[in-house]
Amino acid sequence: MQKRVVLFAAIVALVGCGKEVGRISLKGEGDGDTTVSLGSGQKVALWTSLDLSWSGNVAASYTVELHDSSGKILATTTCDPFSVNTKVSSVVTNINDHHNWSYQGKMQCDLTAPSAGAFTVHTKLTFPTKPTDLSVKDMSLVLKI
Numbered sequence: 001m002q003k004r005v006v007l008f009a010a011i012v013a014l015v016g017c018g019k020e021v022g023r024i025s026l027k028g029e030g031d032g033d034t035t036v037s038l039g040s041g042q043k044v045a046l047w048t049s050l051d052l053s054w055s056g057n058v059a060a061s062y063t064v065e066l067h068d069s070s071g072k073i074l075a076t077t078t079c080d081p082f083s084v085n086t087k088v089s090s091v092v093t094n095i096n097d098h099h100n101w102s103y104q105g106k107m108q109c110d111l112t113a114p115s116a117g118a119f120t121v122h123t124k125l126t127f128p129t130k131p132t133d134l135s136v137k138d139m140s141l142v143l144k145i
Contacts, residue, residue, distance in 0.1 A: 017088065017106075018045055018144035024123050025140045031124040036143055038113035044121075046109050047142035048081035051102040052135060058082075058099075059129035062141055066111045067120040074119070079109040081139070104142065 021044070022034040038044065046064060060082065066075040084105030093100040113119060123141045127134070 017086070020142055020144050022121060022143035023049075023140055024121070025138070026123075026125050026136075027139065028136045029126055029130075031122065032141075033120050033122045034143070035118055035120050037118050038116065038145070040113065040116040042113045042116075042145060044111045044113070045144045046077070046079050046107050046111065047104060047144055048079070048084070048107055049104045049138055049140040049142050050081055051137040052139065053098070053100040054131045054134045055098045056131045057129050058127065058131055058134060060125065060127050060139070062107075063124045063126070064109070064111060064141065065122045066113065067122060069118065069120075071120075074114055075111045077109045077111060079107040079141075081105070081107060083108055106144075 022036045024032040024034050026032060036044070046062070048062070060080070062079040062081065064077050064079060065073050068074055084107055086106040088104045090103035091100075092103065111121070121143060125139055125141075
């Protein structure tokens with residue numbers, strides 16, 4: 001019985017992760033774009049794929065915009081890559097004041113397409129609190145439906 005519960009929980013977790021439809025790879029502060037095709041009213045879950053290390057305190061945020069083909073902003077949100085409600089492939093090490101974090105996580109934000117079509121997703125990654133020894137190997141924004 002216990003094996004069935006674990007198997008069921010694993011299947012639910014994998015199904016709940018969604019299908020990746022776009023990725024904006026970043027290695028630090030900066031911005032990028034990707035194009036996605038969405039249905040009317042379709043919600044895009046925003047995930048982060050990160051691998052970084054630092055000492056002390058750090059804060060980061062993605063500003064994410066959904067643009068139509070003319071460039072008009074249709075939706076916008078701000079996401080915290082350190083505030084996730086689902087983590088996959090997580091390795092988090094904290095020794096005293098030094099931190100090494102690597103995971104894929106579903107952030108507590110999303111975007112919804114107002115109509116069907118192709119859209120450009122633009123993101124800007126910033127570090128409002130940035131330690132001098134911050135090392136970013138990956139800080140990608142991942143779009144899933």
